[in-house]
Amino acid sequence: MKLGVIGLGTVGEGVLKILTLEKDRLEAMFGEKINVTKVCDLEERNFPFGKFNFTNNYKEILADEEINTVVELIGGVGIAFEIAKEILGSGRNLVCANKHLIATHGKELFALAEKNNVKFFFEAAVAGGIPVVTPLKEGLFPNRFERIRGILNGTCNYMLSKMEEGMSYDEALADAQEKGYAEADPTFDVAGIDTGHKISVLAYLAWGELKEFSSIPITGIDKLTKEDIEKAKAEGKRYKLLGEAFKEEGKLTVRVSPQLIESSELLYDVGGVYNAVEIDGSYTGKTIFFGEGAGMDATASAVVSDIYKVLASRSWN
């Protein structure tokens, strides 16, 4: 496999790190080499674990016909959308962690991937390191889904935990940014938009319907005050930012809001950067996924798992 990686920030660096450090073990497992042919960012970056063939122009990766699989880790829906269309349209596989892109342009991109018989995988787009996209599509598919609910944003959950410990909102956000959890524009995190993207992607996977994003009611944690959090604590409760999706009488509802969680609930103990996703299936009952929802290593693990899924499916021209 000849791979191009575009975007060498938090997640991109993590992906190159895992591919380098685990190279021998992964190649032995899959019987094939992953050749990181070219990497791209706006500025060249040096990594302690290895050297890579660098370009600061993503078009060089798109134009390189040797590259059969591209990992897009820029984020957003500008250049990332152009890359996605070009890669899938030219019969190459795409791996990304870009929930914004899927929640906005998913339908077009899935159709393009199908038309060109290539793979488009995005395990890391929802809940960072937790495998939940693949289990929802593969392990749980016999179910009719009733409800999905989850803590889906590591930044907000981390901030809420730190604020409960006494940190200010601004300090908690700066801390989350420093740890690489937040989006390039952290408004996406604190205003609940990122959670909206993720629950929308999960709802699409469960019910096949991608909601018009602007129709989703979203409230973030940015309106919660120190007093709200202290009052909840005094009452033995915690605020958690939840994404919810359910279908009632044929109508899909997707929404995001901070909710007060009682100490008897499992989500009460999901603290820091951890996420949790509850999926109610008609045959399984409630299945719960829990793990690190953001950060370099956990997220890169999910991206690398997708690269190997492409490799295992041998889907490239």
Ligand SMILES: NC(=O)C1=CN([C@@H]2O[C@H](COP(=O)(O)OP(=O)(O)OC[C@H]3O[C@@H](n4cnc5c(N)ncnc54)[C@H](OP(=O)(O)O)[C@@H]3O)[C@@H](O)[C@H]2O)C=CC1
């Ligand atoms: N961080 C996390 O924990 C998680 C992130 N994700 C998703 O992963 C993706 C990447 O996130 P993350 O690594 O955190 O983001 P970063 O902002 O850390 O990295 C993005 C990188 O892309 C670079 N970039 C911007 N424009 C271009 C361009 N035109 N060509 C090449 N490189 C460019 C940026 O450079 P510059 O900084 O100079 O603009 C930056 O180095 C996003 O879709 C995000 O939502 C998903 C799960 C978890």
Ligand SMILES: N[C@@H](CC=O)C(=O)O
């Ligand atoms: N900013 C996001 C990153 C992972 O998706 C988050 O904090 O959850």
